[in-house]
Amino acid sequence: MTDSIHPNVKAAQEILKELGLPNAQTNERAALTLLSLAGVGSNQSLKDSKPELHRTVDLMEFMRIEYGKDYKANTREVIRRQTLHQFMQHYLVTKNRDHLERATNSGLTNYSLNEEILQILKIYPNNGWKKLVKDLVNNTAMLMHKHKRRIAKSQVIVNLPNAAATLRLSAGAHNQLHADIVHKFYLNLLVKKHKSFI
Template sequence: MGKLGEALAILKKFELPVKQQNNRSAYTLLALANIQENSDWKDSEDNLVRIHDILLFISENYGYTYAENSRETIRRQTIHQFEHAGIVERNKDDPKRPTNSGKTVYSLTSEFLEVLKTYGTDDFEKSVEWFLDNQTSLSEKYQGIREIHKISVKVDDTELEFSSGEHNELQKDIIEEFAPRFAGGSKVLYVGDTAHKNLYKLDDELEKLGIPMTKHDKLPDVVLYDEKNNWIYLIEAVTSHGPVSDKRYYELEEMLEECKCGKIYVSCFKDKATFKKYVADIAWDTEVWISDIPNHMIHYNGDRFIGPR
């Protein structure tokens, strides 16, 4: 029946949802295992592949070309379901790698790989039965591995779980180190996450301050509110994306034209080396904080220290 047909039969045996019993998922399985048309399933490999690598493999070995914009479909409609089923694990070589990293790789779990190698033998049915009997525990096992590398931050009485990565580590520093030092008594109104944009958001309080929820996707990474002074801190955590530049400053000013709070714009960096990359982009009348020298700030203005303009 050919390797594509065999891969489809395997997915059916493993009781994948109907929406994952298709050519897209079958090709993805073949790419993950490095199975070409003349390969034997017993030679399935433990590869680390990016979504881009999967597209190349399919094109080069099976003559079917997916457009580059198909990557998100493969990730969301195949890879995610493979992960939940205990078939695939993400970033085995570096579990702390950020979710949105361009270096993110996927590989078959060791348990699934061993079963896959038995396809076409008398042991296959029994191996599949064992896998399905243990599917829930296997899925929890690999989910648990990812949970270990999450970043915990306490906001008021809420325990937030960030996905791993430099950007979210910096957001943790902003909440736990910057806020007590330079925004004492402030309340966290919003914080995003590389995996979940709206990880923590107090809609009612943001709206009361004149911050339109119709444009919440334009908010900076962290928003703090100092009720005593009626100041709002608009904070960008700068790792791979830019600081509060002139463009970003005026974009936020326009978005917050109904907000009557004093606005304090802050660009935060993990270290001086990252800060130096963005020096020329930072807008005047804004602030800079570097987390590895947490007791100091850099004020991009000539007449005053931290405070609204």
């Protein structure tokens, strides 16, 4: 790829800007991330967007092969924290759609585009894409609420004594172990301590 901006990158940036994402999430890295999530290569159109599961390293490899952008390995965390996280907050992407209970630090952690953004990509630049953008922006809070309810069902609950609220931890064996320690050992310790004062 030459130094000129690829038309797909320009299109992805236009869509991200129309969605109201901050400048840091409408830059080239964000646009390439969106294109990679959609599986749209340099010789394809946005109409070819498809819903696939991608690990961050796979996205980076796609960017390198299709758009000649060779991000270094330590950029993976930047893409995850500064792009994918914001995409999730704007309901463009779902993390671990195939297994919501997957542990946070799993090497299988993946990201995929939500149906609403796929529809926008597939009809861009034809009339109607901006209306779909507006619909998504207007419905983001409701869509996120539904998604958070789905995630809550898989979380590990920790009930602390005398706490005003329960703790919700992400799914995974380590967090389940933490919950078990609190529920079994810590509470037993409190009971024994209480009996010793009687």
